[in-house]
Amino acid sequence: MLSHKAKYALKALLYLAEQDENHISRTIEIADGANIPKKFLEQILLDLKRGRFVSSKQGKFGGYYLIKSKNEITLAEIHRLFDGAIALLPCASLNFYEPCSDCKTESECSLRHGLLLIRDKTLKAMEGITIASLVKK
Numbered sequence: 001m002l003s004h005k006a007k008y009a010l011k012a013l014l015y016l017a018e019q020d021e022n023h024i025s026r027t028i029e030i031a032d033g034a035n036i037p038k039k040f041l042e043q044i045l046l047d048l049k050r051g052r053f054v055s056s057k058q059g060k061f062g063g064y065y066l067i068k069s070k071n072e073i074t075l076a077e078i079h080r081l082f083d084g085a086i087a088l089l090p091c092a093s094l095n096f097y098e099p100c101s102d103c104k105t106e107s108e109c110s111l112r113h114g115l116l117l118i119r120d121k122t123l124k125a126m127e128g129i130t131i132a133s134l135v136k137k
Helices: 004-018 026-036 039-049 073-084 108-128
Strands: 054-055 063-066
Touching: 004 039, 004 063, 004 073, 004 108, 026 039, 026 063, 026 108, 039 054, 039 063, 039 073
Parallel strands: none
Antiparallel strands: 054 063
């Protein structure tokens, strides 16, 4: 399951993606428009900024805007940024791999083989879903 933080990040990105290209959205505007609690949103926007999905402008007319194309931001990227691995166990993870301490060998672990299949199909689906594909027409 997606964490609340990842869900709110996706909602904030969707809100920003729906705005005119040069529009800069204030935090309160994003919170109200995407129905996200403002106290969570500020940290989420900072995380998205560190992940190089958004940037900000300071000052009276400041706020946040997308710096990565909505056509390139995938569900997989946001999941990894906020929730970590897509795989169900560390031994099946691409980016967060760790061997299991209770397995004799990975090559003989039938559980791992099944989880690799699940990871691959889930990853393919998540990489195929972009913010642009989720934006309301």
